[in-house]
Every structure is written in C-alpha cells, then in structure tokens.
Amino acid sequence: MDPGGPDLIIFDCDGVLVDSELLSCRCLSEVLADFGFELDVEQALELFLGRSTAAIGEYYRGRGQILPDDFLSRLKSRVLETFAGGLQPIAGVGAVLSDLKTPGCVASSSDLDRVALSLEVTGLAPHFETRIYTAQMVRHGKPAPDLFLHAAEQMGAAPARTLVIEDSVSGVQAGKAAGMTVWGFVGGSHYRGRDGRAILSAAGADRVFAQMSDFWKEA
Known part of the structure; x- marks a missing residue:
C-alpha cells in the first residue's frame, strides 16, 4: 500500500x-462446563480467539470428543443474552x-x-x-x-x-x-x-x- x-x-x-472477547470466551467456558467439558477463559482465548464456532467442534473432534447437538445453539443464546445486557x-x-x-x-x-x-x-x-x-x-x-x-x-x-x-x-x-x-x-x-x-x-x-x-x- x-x-x-x-x-x-x-x-x-x-x-x-x-470489547467482546472476554465475554464470549466466558460464555464458551460456561456452556462447555454445562456439558461436562472443562475449558477455562484463558484456554478459550488461546485456542479460539478470532476463530469461528466451527473451530470449536473441529478442536474437540480432533481430541476424539463430540459436542452435543444443541451445543452451538446453547452457546449462541448465551452469547446473545450476555451481549444484549453488557457489551461495550x-x-x-x-x-x-x-x-x-x-x-x-x-x-x-x-x-x-x-x-x-x-x-x-x-x-x-x-x-x-x-x-x-x-x-x-x-x-x-x-x-x-x-x-x-x-x-x-x-x-x-x-x-x-x-x-x-x-x-x-x-x-x-x-x-x-x-x-x-x-x-x-x-x-x-x-x-x-x-x-x-x-x-x-x-x-x-x-x-x-x-x-x-x-x-x-x-x-
């Protein structure tokens, strides 16, 4: 240029x-925990910052784990609710x-x-x-x-x-x-x-x- x-x-x-990255990673960590998967916010940032939700499924499939069918819909609902209430x-x-x-x-x-x-x-x-x-x-x-x-x-x-x-x-x-x-x-x-x-x-x-x-x- x-x-x-x-x-x-x-x-x-x-x-x-x-300023959404911490909010979305907290949502991801919480929803994963609801399904019995452990991933803290720092790990979420390291693994998925800037990536699409498809990357989450790919990551767990690579580890031989399959996320529940309603995982993405639950995550989307949690994120949208959180953003509506406090995104800056x-x-x-x-x-x-x-x-x-x-x-x-x-x-x-x-x-x-x-x-x-x-x-x-x-x-x-x-x-x-x-x-x-x-x-x-x-x-x-x-x-x-x-x-x-x-x-x-x-x-x-x-x-x-x-x-x-x-x-x-x-x-x-x-x-x-x-x-x-x-x-x-x-x-x-x-x-x-x-x-x-x-x-x-x-x-x-x-x-x-x-x-x-x-x-x-x-x-």
Whole structure:
C-alpha cells in the first residue's frame, strides 16, 4: 500500500469494534462446563480467539470428543443474552469511524446475527449499514484469506490497497495471506496481562497499536 493510504479499511468486529472477547470466551467456558467439558477463559482465548464456532467442534473432534447437538445453539443464546445486557464498544472507536474518510466494512468470524447485535447495542451499526461480511459467507474462515478477499471484492477494492484492523493471530494471518496491510489492535480487555504487541507482531502485523486515539499516528 503506497503513502496515499488505503482504498478500503476492513474492521474485525470482536475485540476491534466491540470489547467482546472476554465475554464470549466466558460464555464458551460456561456452556462447555454445562456439558461436562472443562475449558477455562484463558484456554478459550488461546485456542479460539478470532476463530469461528466451527473451530470449536473441529478442536474437540480432533481430541476424539463430540459436542452435543444443541451445543452451538446453547452457546449462541448465551452469547446473545450476555451481549444484549453488557457489551461495550472499544473506547474511542466511534470517533475513529465518524472521522473516517476511507470506505470501511466489517469482516468477522462471528455469525451475522451476533455481529448485527454487537453493532446495534453499541451504537456502531450506522457506520456500516449492510457492509458486514462473516465467515458464513465463505468456505474457509480465518486464518484462511477467504473472508477478507470476499469483503474486498464486494467493496470493489484491490487487496494490495486494503487495510485490515485485527486483534487475533488468526485474523492477522488471514489478512497477510490475502495480500493486505494489517494493523494489530491490542486495546481490548482480553489483552490485559498479555503481551499483545509481541503476539500480533510475531503473527505478521505491519503495525500494532493499543488505543483508538492513535489510529492514524505513525501510520
């Protein structure tokens, strides 16, 4: 991407627009416990941060364990209920979106219902309207590049002219595999006590920042 700046900015949702990662991992840990599976919040973050719910089933199948048929529906209900009652936007992200001159969209591993609710309850929905793309729309989720390439195609932007904002290793890897510039964001509550800068830099992020007020600084 040349100094003229990007033609498109793709925002991940969880952990970038809304401070949801700890909430969703707590929900996952609780619902798994309901079915007799032990997984604490830290383990959930390590295993599934930035991944779709399909990755949860794949993980347990790889361990020779099968999740109950109603696991995903129970998890979805718990997450939606939790988000409706207490989800907050990332501090300062509303100002960034309001000042944005570059076209933007959302590309998330979460399903469309969850993304729509997240943006609605945090007041961010008007910034994106229908420009929301999810893992349900492509064959392979992050860390594969499919979702970001799909979003860029729908928005009419070349990958080399696209900037991705991500908070997870799988998201950073997906953006880089798509041939895009990727900035890692580590301002979500799930990075408290963790060296997010080192984690996302090692994954290939072109830049890592921790406050939305620094969005364009040193860019």
